[in-house]
Amino acid sequence: MKFKLFSLMVLFLCTYGSNMFSQTDEKHTLSGYIKDAGTGEELIQATLFVEELGIGNVSNDYGYYSITLPNGIYTINFRYLGYEDQRVKVELNEDKRLDLNMSDASSNLEEVTVVAKEKNKNVSSTKMSTINLKVEAIKKLPALMGEVDIIKAIQLLPGVKSMGEGTSGFYVRGGNADQNLVLLDEAPIYNSSHMLGFFSSFNPDAVKDMNLYKGAIAPRYGGRLSSVLDIRMKEGNSKKFSGAAGIGLIMSRLALEAPLGENGSFIIAGRRSYLDLVAKAYLKTMPPEKRFIDDFTFYFYDLNAKANYQIGENDRIFFSGYFGRDVMAEPEQGFDVDYGNKTTTLRWNHIFSPKLFSNVSAYYSNYDYALGLDADLQYIDWKASLSEWSGKADFNYYLNPKHTVRFGAQVIHHDLEPGEVVLSENDSVISTLNIDNAKSLENAIYLSDEWEVNNKLKIDFGVRASSIHNLGPGKHLNLQDDYSIQDTTTYEKGFYNSFYNLEPRIGIKYSLDNKQSIKASYNRTAQYIQQASNGNSSTPVDIWFSSSPNVKPQLADQFTLGYFRNFNDNQLEFSAEIYYKNFVNSIDFKERAQILLNENLEGELRVGEARGYGLELMLQKNVGKLTGFVGYTYSKIEKKIDQINENNWYNAKYDKPHDLTLTLSYEIKKRLSASANFVYSSGSAVTFPTGKYSFQGTVIPVYSERNGERLPDYHRLDCSVTWKNRTHKKDKPEKLKRFQSEWVLSLYNVYNRKNAFAINFRQEEGGNATYAEKSAIFSIVPSFTYNVKF
Amino acid sequence: MKISKLILFLSLSFLFAGCFKEEIELDLNQGGNVKMAVEAWITDLDEMQTITLSKTSDYFADFEQTGITDASVEISYDDSTIAFAHSENGVYEAPNNWRAEPNKEYTIKIDYDGQTYSASSFMDEMPDLENVYAEMFDVVNDTALYAILFSFAETPGEGNGYYGVDYRKGDPEWSLTTGGFTNDEYFDGIYIEDASVSFEDYYLGETVVLETFSIGLESSNFLFDIQTEVYREGLFDPPPVNIRSNISNGALGYFIASGAKRVEVVIE
Structure with missing residues (x-):
């Protein structure tokens, strides 16, 4: 395997190597950063288009672009969603650096032409199964309790499923929640939710950009089977001191940004929920006999911080961190749990030459949880954590x-501490169980090329x-064969077990004309640490396993075929994708x-296979007063695992075949807008009792096959209205006001649908009959939020 | 309503909103999936042995056992085959004079509706119960509470399982879950002293029946499944799954052949 891999890399370098380190005399390179003129933030995936040649490129994840052209005079058109177009004349007779500042269209009183994307970008790009989300667009959507939520917005997209309120995580194209690589400034976030899934871990005021890769995952990403959610934090305003704040019913938030001298900037953003404080105050006003709960703790907080500094023209360093915590306790019920993520990332961008850009980074990420349970006389205290540190280097070579061409390498050190469990009675420890830590080293190298074969055919490929x-x-x-412990092997320091995988990735686009194209992709992904959930939904205390001699790495092969078409001069974008996984x-x-x-937790695992397939349709309108999309997904995901469901195929718990989403935003006036979401999906797959019988006087239920039944269908309508206060000064209409504020009124679950969170079966009082009882979390939830930017 | 009170109300409605509970109708797929349930536990006790066959019933209906009355039931061991005759509502009785013997492999065969169902079970001998007595363990409201204790020599060799139950003589209310079960994983071949099998409280003057069964490891796992099912509803409960069965051809229930001992204790 090692030899084959080495041969492949040599072949690739031989093919391209001669060009990588030499240049012809007739061509020169135009390169630089594309930034927001108001804040100095780099703009990711901004497009540049050379009008004379009909070719272009996009800025990378760090806002850097590079394009090599024959000597000449060119008109370069720069575009970015929500920003004014910029046309720049460039005489290229030597390598040129052009750092470009683009203006946010919303800050301009004049009517300007704002093009949502480069015309037909979704048709002409090889990208498929990939969605770029702008925080500003997410902020327009109605949200639970008025709190803008990135994960909830992602769950609206075709191919992405949720298990409903009160469950954490999201499920992409048949993958489990642990098969999503959620990155915040390159560091993985293991639990992306607060309050058991009601809110996400990401503060929208600190987020600049995000991409969700459902398929056609680029070789630079790895370690998870099903998707990558790459979230980039803001760098901080390098032009002036600014900030944003919001006050809502259950939490408030504050973000501050400012320049660091002339060459740097920082941002610090925090949130804290206070629902428990408010509720406690209210309970105190009630007579004691009417208080249905006396003592409880229920809150979360998170903090994002980032700083960057430019050292010379070609170097820039970044330091960012995230810290979030959830604490929940109810002493009367004998329950307390707290959990949280923390990450730190140090990054260095360096421009070796106009054609060669590098990003070198190191990060640390940790997730830990503690669970206390009062089980009658005994108390169970369970602590567990997992952490990883990593070093990686990524290079972009604009041949x-x-x-x-992109290439790079990554090393990750995993440290899984599955748990220390202490069982005590009357404050005396009865027994302690320490499950051994699992440490491992995950390595990866990758190489890829985005190759524009001709005007019609583009190929992204790599390994x-x-x-x-x-x-x-x-x-x-x-x-042993029956999974019981045969014996124990003790290993000294060093490697004792290894797995290797080659993960080829390829994406092909063929343009039928300039308005429609067909795309196809294949990718193999490998996952070395994974989560197993024993319950019906993911919880913060699910257990993570590392690959080991007993647990082989999981692999997934995904094939996708898509048709993309734009209508009405790029105003409407349509896509249809089918996949098999x-x-x-x-x-x-x-x-x-x-x-x-x-x-012996590994002995409780069983191994098998799974298969998923689906059709995703999406019609999107990005420009005009009315924007939004309608998406429909039909999908199926089944598993066949040794010794489960009599070795027959069974539905995964997150198998929800039909999924329909409609989101609309309408700008009624310049300062008044309204939005609505409608979601419909099949109910989650569950195991229900379908009959019963008696054995020696005990009535025993007969269950359906595993996940053979369904919860009732889920549907919900949400609406919101946003009223922006005056943005420009009354006496000087050309000047923006220092403080920009808005009121957001939201109605979640407008028609008060009691969507089932769970179904329990109860015995009728005084009889033998049983009935089904549905539990729902939300009725209609009105809320309002006040947001201010300065 | 003042704004502050409105905020408090909305907040609380969110926090405690997990309380929406209502009865709903579910269309479960029982209709076309009725199965046969077998309740076959034979012992070497000196009494008539019975086997009950029934159909699974609708989960939501009042539980009423629907006996299978027209099956052919027989038990074979060594070279003998014993036919069980139907008496009433799915209960099949062995001939009056037939008694099972320990240390033999028994096989049940049921023919019903053109299908054949079968299972086998080895009848381990139940060791003798020694030193059976009632011990007072508490006094509540001036009333003494007693438990029944006993000792026995566990049969050497791992793989034995035991079920024990005690109940007031003549009390028809006891069920499987009022007793206790275990296997010999942690006490193979040792002398068990002062064991107890239930948490039932007995009073002075009562006559208590103690029954113990040597049921084998597999059957003790079956009883463990039942206990897990009866007491489920926790954060760490695994997904629900049907109780295991050793009957072939998709029938539910279990066939247990067990040596047994029964003694009576008068609390004096």
Whole structure:
């Protein structure tokens, strides 16, 4: 395997190497950063188009662009969603650096032409199964309690499923929640939700840009099977001191940004919920006999911080961090849980030459949780964590307008601490169970090329070679065929088990004409640490496993075919994609698994396969007073795992075949807008009792096959109205006011649908009959929020 | 309503909103999926042995056992085959004079509606119960509460399972879950002293029946499944799954052949 990999890399370098380090005399390179004129923020995926040659390029994840052209005079058209177009005349007779500042269209009183995207970009790009989301667009959507939520917005997209309110995570094209790589400034976030899934971990005031890759995942990403959600934090305003704040019913937030001297900037943003404080104050006003709860704790907070500094023309360093925590306790019920993520990223951007850009970074990410349960006389205290640190280097080489080559490498050190469980009674410890830590080293190198073969055909292709090595010192439980422990092997310091995988990725676009194209992609992904959930939905205390001699890495192969077409002069974008996905070494807990106080957790896992397929349709309108999209997904995801469901295929719990979303935003007046969401989906797959019988006087339920039944269908309508206060000074209409504010009134679940969170079965009083009882979390939820920017 | 009170009201409605509960109608797929349930637990006790066959019933309906009355039921061991005759509502009785013997493999065969169902179980001998007595363990409201204790020598060799139950003589209310079960994973071959099988409280003057069964490891796992099912509803509960069965051809229930001991204790 190692030899084959080396040969492949050599072949690739031989093919392109001669060009990578030499230039012809007739061509020169135009390069630089594209930035927001008001804040100095780099603009990701801004497009530049050379009008004379009909070719173009986009800025990379760090706002850097580069294009090599024959000597000459060119008109370059720069475009970015929501910004004024810029046409720049450039005489190119030597390598030129052009850092471009683009103006936010909303700050201009004059009517300006704002083009949503480069015309037909979605048709002409090789990208498919990829969605770029702007925070400003998300802010227009109605939100629960008025709190803008990035994950909830993602769950509206075709191919992305949610398990409903009160559950964390999201599910992409048949993948489990743990199969999404959620990156915040390159560091993974293991639990992307607050309050058990009611809110996401991401403060919208600190987020600049995000991309969701459902398929056609670029080789620079790895470690998860199903999707990548790449979220980039703002760099901080390098032009002036500014900020944003919001006051809502359950939380408030504040973000401050400012320049750091002439060459840097920073941002710090925090949120804190205070629902429990408000509720406690209210409860105190009630007579004691009417208080239905006395003592509880229920809050979360998070903090984002980032600073960057430019060192010379070609170097810039960034330092960013995230810290979030949830705390929930209800002493009377004997329950307390707290959990949270923390990350730190240090990044260095360097421009070696106008054609060669590099990003070198190191990060640390940690997720930990503690759970306390009062089980009658005994108390269970469970603590667990997982952390990783990583170093990586990414290079973009802009060979010529037809080839952009990317290559890089990454090393990740995983440290999983599955748990220390203490069982105590009357404050005396009865027993303690320490499940051994699992340490491993995950490595990857990748190489890819974006190749524009001709005007009609574009190919993105590459390969990622990845591996994992379990690290000693440590103990490994050797399991027998029946998964019981045979014996234990103790390993000294060093590697003791390795897996290697080659992950080819390819995406092809063929233009039928300039308004429609067909795209296809294939990608293989490998995942080395994974989560297994024993319940019906993901929770913050689900257990993570590293690949080991007992748990092979999971693999997924995804094939996608799509048709893309634009109508009405690019005002309407339509896409249809079908996919098939095959999962290898898929895991699930065995039937009747015991995960508490069990040191042989690997022995509770069972391995098998899974398959998913689906059709995703999307019609999107990005420009005009009315914007939004309608999306429909039909999908299926099934698993076949050893010893589960009598070895037959069964629905994954997140199998929800039909999914329809409609989101609309309408600008009624310049300062008044209204939005609405409608969502419909099939109910989640569940296991229900379907019959019963008796054995020795005990009535025993007969269950459906695993996940053979469904919760009732889910549907909901949300609406919101946003009223912006005057943006420009009354006496000087050409000047923006220092403070820009708005009121947002939201109605969540407008027609008061009681969507089922769970269904329990109860015994009728005084009889043997049973009835089904639906639990729902929300009725109609009105809310209002006041936001201010300065 | 003042704005501040409105805010408090809205906040609380969010926090405690998990309280919307209502009865709903569900269309569960029981209709075309009625199965046969087998309740077959034979022992070497000196009494008539019975086997009950029934159909699974609708989950939401009042539970009423629908017996299967027209099946052919027989048990074979060594070279013998014993036919069980139907008496009433799905209960099949062995011939009056037939008694099972321990240390033999028994096989049940049921023919019903053109299908054949079968299972086998080895009848381990239940060791003798020694030193069976009632011990007072608490006094509540001047009334003494007693528990029944006993000892026995566990059969050497792992793989034995035990079920025990005690109940007031003549009390028809006891069920499987009032007793206790275990296997010999942690006490193979040792002498068990002063064991107890239930949390039932007994009073002075009562006659208590103690029954113990040597049921084998697989059958003790079946009883463990039942206990897990009866007491489920927790954060760490696994997804629900049907209780295991050793009956072939998709029938539910279990066939257990167990050696047994029964003693009576008068609390004096």
